[in-house]
Amino acid sequence: MHVIAANIAQPALIEWKGKKEYTGIYKAAVDKAIFLGKEGVSGDAVADRRVHGGVDKACYLFSADHYDFWKAQYPLLDWDWGMFGENLSISGMDESKIRIGDIFQIGEALVEVSQPREPCYKLGIKFGDQKVISQFIDHGYPGVYVRVLEEGKVCKGDELILKIQSDSSLTVKDFFDFLYAREKDPKLLELILNTPALPEKKKNKLKRYL
Numbered sequence: 001m002h003v004i005a006a007n008i009a010q011p012a013l014i015e016w017k018g019k020k021e022y023t024g025i026y027k028a029a030v031d032k033a034i035f036l037g038k039e040g041v042s043g044d045a046v047a048d049r050r051v052h053g054g055v056d057k058a059c060y061l062f063s064a065d066h067y068d069f070w071k072a073q074y075p076l077l078d079w080d081w082g083m084f085g086e087n088l089s090i091s092g093m094d095e096s097k098i099r100i101g102d103i104f105q106i107g108e109a110l111v112e113v114s115q116p117r118e119p120c121y122k123l124g125i126k127f128g129d130q131k132v133i134s135q136f137i138d139h140g141y142p143g144v145y146v147r148v149l150e151e152g153k154v155c156k157g158d159e160l161i162l163k164i165q166s167d168s169s170l171t172v173k174d175f176f177d178f179l180y181a182r183e184k185d186p187k188l189l190e191l192i193l194n195t196p197a198l199p200e201k202k203k204n205k206l207k208r209y210l
Contacts, residue, residue: 001090001091001092001093001159001160002090002091002092002157002158002159002160003088003089003090003106003107003154003155003156003157003158003159003160004064004081004089004090004091004156005029005064005081005082005088005089005156006029006030006032006033006034006087006088006154006155006156007027007028007029007030007034007081007082007086007087007088007089008027008028008030008034008041008043008044008045008087009024009025009026009027009028009044009045009082009085010026010045011023011024011045012024012025012026012045014122014125016121016122016125022045023045023122023125024044024045024046024052024085025085025122025123025125025126026082026085026126027044027082027085027086027087028080028081028082029080029081029082029089029156031156032155033107033153033154033155034087034153034154034155035151035152035153035154036058036059036087036106036109036111036148036151036152036153036154037058037148037151038055038058038147038148038151039053039054039055039058040053040054040058040059041058041059041087044087055147056114056115056145056147056199056201057114057115057145057147058111058145058146058147058148059087059088059111059145059146059148060085060086060087060088060117060143060144060145060146061086061087061088061089061090061093061143061144061145061146062084062086062088062089062090062093062117062143063089063090063091063092063093063094063095063141063143064081064089064090064091064093065091065092065093065094066139066141067079067083069139070083073132073135074127074129074132077127077128083126084117084123084143085122085123085126086143088106088154090160093143093144093160094141095116095140095141095142095143095144095171095172095173095176096141096171096172096173096174097171098113098144098171098172099113099165099166099168099169099170099171099172100113100114100115100166100168100170100171100172100175100195100197100198101113101166101167101168101170101195101196101197101198102162102164102165102166103149103162103163103164103166104146104160104161104162104163105160105161105163106154106158106159106160106161107152107153107154107155107158108150108151108152108153108154109148109150109151109152109153109154110148110149110150110152110163111146111147111148111149112146112147112149112197113144113145113146113166113172113197114144114145114146114147114197114198114199115144115145115172115175115198115199115202116142116143116144116145116172116173116175116176116179117142117143117144117145118142118176118179119132119133119136119137119142120133121133123136137180140173140176140177141173142172142176144172166195166197168191168194168195168196168197169191170188170191170192170195170198174188174191175192175198178192184209186209189206189209189210192206193206193207
């Protein structure tokens with residue numbers, strides 16, 4: 001796995017249900033390294049810190065391998081890296097193989113996979129069609145959020161090196177599919193609740209399915 005592009009955004013003003021607000025989803029590739037800090041990427045716009053940024057969502061990675069699928073669905077859009085609001089566009093990333101809690105070296109930074117991305121209406125605004133949210137869920141490859149264990153610079157061409165594989169067998173895709181499944185698998189729920197790297201806030205919300 002390698003970094004294809006490093007992307008950041010300036011705040012962009014959008015309108016949703018008659019109200020104007022800012023978003024950081026309009027990211028674009030930069031020709032320099034970006035700095036991964038403990039609570040976010042330096043210089044990158046985060047409009048709503050209730051749902052983006054912070055320790056458990058410091059940086060968002062999306063697989064470049066899925067771009068061709070989405071280009072076929074939305075051929076009229078102006079495509080470039082950062083289209084999904086990701087900070088790092090990654091080649092060879094497969095959420096069905098990456099585990100929650102895996103630790104990777106990327107450039108100078110050491111990061112831990114914390115959770116998948118859950119799409120919201122801002123992705124629909126970016127794509128010009130809110131149906132992209134259900135399509136994104138059905139496709140099942142949402143990208144990953146990471147927490148930054150060691151801060152540092154990351155740039156295009158850097159390799160993702162697995163340093164420590166999680167003791168939990170829970171993959172990013174397993175967890176993402178569970179979140180949107182109508183019927184919750186009790187064995188998978190048990191695995192989820194016993195995965196230390198998952199944020200406690202996420203696990204507490206899922207305890208209602210016990």
